[in-house]
Amino acid sequence: MSKETETNPSPAPFSQPPRVLIAIPVLNNHETLRGIAERALATGLPVLVVNDGSTDGSADTLEGLPIQRIDFRENQGKGAAILAAGAWAKERGFTHVITLDADGQHDPAEALKFLPRIQEKPWAILIGCRDMRTGRAPGSSRFGRHFSNFWLHVATGVRVPDSQSGFRAYPVESLTRIPYQSKRYDFEIEVLVRSIWAGLGVDSVEISVAYPAERVSHFDKVRDNARISRMYTRSVLRALTPWPHKILFHTPVSADSISLRHPIRAIRILLLERTTPREIAFACTLGVFIATLPIFGFHSPLIIFFATLLRLNRVIAFNVQHLCMPPVVPVLCIQAGHFMRTGRFLTQLNTQTLWHEALYRLWEWVLGSLVLAPVLAILVGLMAYLLARFYQHLLARARQGAGKGSA
Secondary structure (H helix, E strand, C coil): CCCCCCCCCCCCCCCCCCCEEEEEEECCCCCCHHHHHHHHHCCCCCEEEEEECCCCCHHHHHCCCCCEEEEECCCCCHHHHHHHHHHHHHHCCCCEEEECCCCCCCCHHHHHHHHHHHHHCCCEEEEEEECCCCCCCCHHHHHHHHHHHHHHHHHHCCCCCCCCCCCEEEEHHHHHCCCCCCCCCCHHHHHHHHHHHHCCEEEEEEECCCCCCCCCCCCCCCHHHHHHHHHHHHHHHHHHCCCCCCCCCCCHHHHCCCCCCCHHHHHHHHHHCCCCHHHHHHHHHHHHHHHHCCCCCCHHHHHHHHHHHCCCCHHHHHHHHHHHCCCHHHHHHHHHHHHHHHCCCCCCCCHHHHHHCHHHHHHHHHHHHHHHHHHHHHHHHHHHHHHHHHHHHHHHHHHHHHHHHHC
């Protein structure tokens, strides 16, 4: 049975301390690998090295160390190495895999920083957020991080401070139950996108970073950046479609997803995330205004663009557009436009009025939308504001009641 079609129950709760493995993908890091492996072993955690087809004898430097190894005969890519580590860990009962690079930019001792967070959030991918104020971080890395963070937010609605860091803690299930297409550096972005869509959370841990002068990097600035851009394009296009993502993990994170099917719960989530009623109302107003206009195929990109430009909540602006899906709103616009053009409503729907007079109907749609777009947008925004204010009042009373009860 494929991963796409199997029924996935909610993850079992962690009734015992998680079992954590350090995995180190390596490709031709002869000078640094042994030192990285020794410092990883000093944490007391088991260590697995995935030799991704090294040709410089990197694996030979590990002689005598109590580590586990997976050896690829040929280079398959960093993503393939991480997935192999996940499969290896699952077979042996590990619950989490901490990955770090073998080129010396990560301090293996900081893997211990992930352990308390794993206990708190076992169903989240934890990303080591690099402090780029130190460690001679190149400008290309700073730009790449901002670029990647922006598009990840567009594709998922989730803000991540460092989506390109390779120092991470993965729940093993995120590496073994979700289907992936990428096998190289673009995998580290795809795994975040698809894991968020599948219901897992993402959090961060502050780490240091160093960029040694002689650091060996296998990131190809042309091919790998092209792969990452292609992957983001696919992800954003998929995110713009109205079909919901398949939830594989029914965690507290996925339970708090924003959906118009549950408007009260959506508003509650937004308020708890410190989104004000005014911000909710403006996001709804923007989404409905653009969705009412007859700009076929451009509603979602324009909503995301203007929501980003105006610093509004993209998730609610994107979702509220579904209120304006055909046929109700387009028909209302055509009727309004027909009345503006002829002084009466369109009462006959036949081949003549819908096909032979199609250009008239299109013009009437445009005319009607210019009137109804601001009207509907203001009405929906006002309703969202009032509902948010009402629910904000209920939350405040509930907090007051809880405070009196604890006193």
